[in-house]
Amino acid sequence: EAGVAQSPRYKIIEKRQSVAFWCNPISGHATLYWYQQILGQGPKLLIQFQNNGVVDDSQLPKDRFSAERLKGVDSTLKIQPAKLEDSAVYLCASSLAGLQYFGQYFGPGTRLTVT
Amino acid sequence: QQQVKQSPQSLIVQKGGISIINCAYENTAFDYFPWYQQFPGKGPALLIAIRPDVSEKKEGRFTISFNKSAKQFSLHIMDSQPGDSATYFCAASRQNRDDKIIFGKGTRLHILP
DSSP states (O other): OOOOEEEOSEEEEOTTOOEEEEEEOOTTOOEEEEEEEOTTSOOEEEEEEETTEEEEOTTSOTTTEEEEOGGGSOEEEEESSOOGGGOEEEEEEEESSOHHHHOOEEOOOEEEEEO | OOOEEEEOSEEEEETTSOEEEEEEEOOTTOOBEEEEEEOTTSOOEEEEEEOTTOSEEEETTEEEEEETTTTEEEEEESSOOGGGOEEEEEEEBOSSTTOOOEEOOOEEEEEEO
């Protein structure tokens, strides 16, 4: 079974530029999560989708971050404009349904450096 | 109330020793407590999880001990091996498919060969 795919793996941009990350979840997984992991900290949930609907985006900085999941499969996370404090690893995860019963599977992440 | 506090921040253990990582939570509504293992350049992977209706769960060399009254839980790695060197995160969530999972800040474990 193929895992969660993410691209790009690394990205370096200057502040005020825009960037987009792509995620392809495990086939058949209805729930998709985007996390931000700052160096030395645990992952922090940015947004959770159930199929193509948003379940939780309470910690998404909506003035600069946006995410979509078209057709309930792939998802993109965009930052515009980027700030220095956005430097982090952006992790995508997916789950068949409820994470407690089916587990949550993470992709390798995209390491973003904002200079 | 949503925090999960994890300690220590880093840990060095001799090969064959026992590694112990502790976590504490405040929200008594939490009822699912997973541990994740993360290697450099990889995403976290679920290692083992426990629900508060049991006080201990063991899978191979990994054991979770759970103290509901103290609102604490810990991960014990028996016979620690160099391959166990990674960052470990405890987490907590509620038994509801829409509830988000709250992660601790992580413990960087290094096993000396």
